[in-house]
Amino acid sequence: MASTDTGTGVEAGADAGKNGSSAAGESPGTHDRHDLAGLEAGLDALDSVQTARTPLRETLIRKALPPLSAVALVLVIWQLLVWAEIAPDYKLPSPSAVWAEVTDAWRQGTLLDYIWTSVSRGLLGFLMALAIGTPLGLLVARVKFVRAAVGPILSGLQSLPSVAWVPPAVLWLGLNNSMMYAVILLGAVPSIANGLVAGIDQIPPLFLRAGRTLGATGLRGAWHIVMPGALPGYLAGLKQGWAFSWRSLMAAEIIASSPDLGVGLGQLLENGRNNASISQVFLAIFLILLVGIAIDLLLFSPLERRVLRGRGLLVPR
Secondary structure, eight states: OHHHHHHHHHHHHHHHHHHHHHHHHHHHHHHHHHHHHHHHHHHHHHHOOOOOOOOHHHHIIIIIHHHHHHHHHHHHHHHHHHHHTSSOTTTSOOHHHHHHHHHHHHHHTOHHHHHHHHHHHHHHHHHHHHHHHHHHHHHHHHOHHHHHHHHHHHHHHHHSOGGGGHHHHHHHHOSSHHHHHHHHHHHHHHHHHHHHHHHHHTSOHHHHHHHHHTTOOHHHHIIIIIHHHTHHHHHHHHHHHHHHHHHHHHHHHHHOOOGGGOOOHHHHHHHHHHTTOHHHHHHHHHHHHHHHHHHIIIIIHHHHHHHHHHTTOSOOO
16 A cells, blocks of 8 residues: 555656656746747837827927027016116117017018018028039039039138128129029028038948949939938038028128118118117017027928937937
């Protein structure tokens, strides 16, 4: 009886050991599969894009509240300085006096005319600069002889103040819109071309070799390889080109005045100086600043976010 029990215990122990060794043999494979599944899930999570839209209230609080708070703070400080009488009224107008200028121009129907006269010139001049600066930048970046000959000239023109071109442009072309566009081109083209050159210089050589291997040469390579690769630097050049366009236009409108040119924001600023109206001067300054901010927020900021998001450098919200 005892021997029977002993045999049964040995057989049970053997079965248990066999089952244990089998379970132990399956454990590493199971763990490997679990680790692989976890790794795949992690990679899928990295590639996934959050499609949930941010609530409108949260968007307004995050994007609109900070600049509005800054504007309110500036207005409060401005009004406090006026109440403190640190300067006479003809040097420092009150916010209400500037607002009165805004309402008067609105009632007279001239406020939008001031803005549109300058904005239409600025945008058209910028588009012409874009059409000239882009192929020029490609040529300078891809042809060594052209780069050695023209590259330093572009850098020098970019550092030259735009206001320096107004007197010769007036003498060459006269007091007309052609003079305005010439000043804009001379100010904006070097910035756009240099921005594109800088973007092309930052493209990894491997991308260019891969494109040539796949047959992307000439115009096809420029369109499918070079321009997408240089897009961040090119976009920075476009933003700087617009800034130069806007500043060049303001300088031309301030210096060169004629009834045939109409009254833009630069001419409005000069009229305020001639009339000794500091409130009109402040109005022109604020409108010039407002247009610059609006163009950046409505045009360049969305483009920049789209480029960064496409390259995985900006988390979608």
